[in-house]
Amino acid sequence: MTILVLLGFFFLWLVSREFRRPNRMDSFTITYTAICFTLGVLCMIPMVRHLQLENFLEKNAEALTDGKEVHLSCTTALESMFDRFGAAGTGNPYTGKIVIQYPYCKYLRGFLKNPDNPTIHELWSLNTFTHEAMHIRGEINEQKTECQSIQRNHVAAVLLGLRESTADRAAIRYYKELYPRKKDNGYYSKDCAPGKALDEKLPDAIWQRSSEKYEGFGRWRQN
Ligand SMILES: [Zn+2]
Structure with missing residues (x-):
């Protein structure tokens, strides 16, 4: 670009x-x-x-941060190449700055365009967006941040324009299939489950919803 x-x-x-x-x-x-x-x-x-995508994501991230101001940027492909952290994104609770790396903004754009049949990377990108917003709320512990994100991915997806049922399916799939893959990298906690220590008991938490929505979600899109 x-x-x-x-x-x-x-x-x-x-x-x-x-x-x-x-x-x-x-x-x-x-x-x-x-x-x-x-x-x-x-x-x-x-x-x-x-710029339109950054603006759109920034505005909607603020709806997840309990009113804390967000400054969101998507890096360019060139900037991503020189990124020192190697993470999909970063969120700084002290400055309100969220940086999402180029591939994940691209995946997120793809997901919003074709939300019914997302790729694995597109679902990662939704959680990256929500996860970084949770950091801006003030949480810096990665396991807690990730679990807060899991409990709000469907809310984030609706904010980004998805139908509620599609948003639910995406969030449930992330929790059931992708979250367990994080067991080795410090983001996973067995306490991130209904009734466990990290359950915020949100009235609308994703794991309280019908698992029927998860059935028949279809196969992963391969690209
Ligand atoms: Zn994090």
Whole structure:
């Protein structure tokens, strides 16, 4: 995207250069300027979509943070390559800053576009969004943060525009299938279960809902 944006600025600079010339434009120059303008705008579209996604995620993250202000950014592919932490995202409760790495913002966009049949990575990306919002609420213990996230993934998905039943299925699938895979990395706790120590007893907690919604969810999409 960075290269496209630079290219976009270059084309728009070519346009501005033509407008700064003192002579009247002939038909060739008008065509040339129009082509440069079109190319400039086309190159800028990914950046506009990127900013729109950041803005949309930031606004909805704030609905999960008990009113705490959120500053959310999705890194570019280039920034992700130089990321030092190697995590899908980070959330800083002291600054309110959430950073989601490029692939996970891309997966999240894909999930929101096609929520009925998500890939494993798309479900990870939903939980990344919710998990980082839980950090902004003030929790820094990873096991507790993850369990808070599990208890709100369906709420987050609805905020992001999913139908309630689809959001439920995604959240239940994350809890039942993907969460146990975190057993070795410090995020998993056996106390993250109904009636256990990390159960917040939320009236709408995902594990209180019917498991029928989980049945027949279908196969993972492979890409
Ligand atoms: Zn975390």
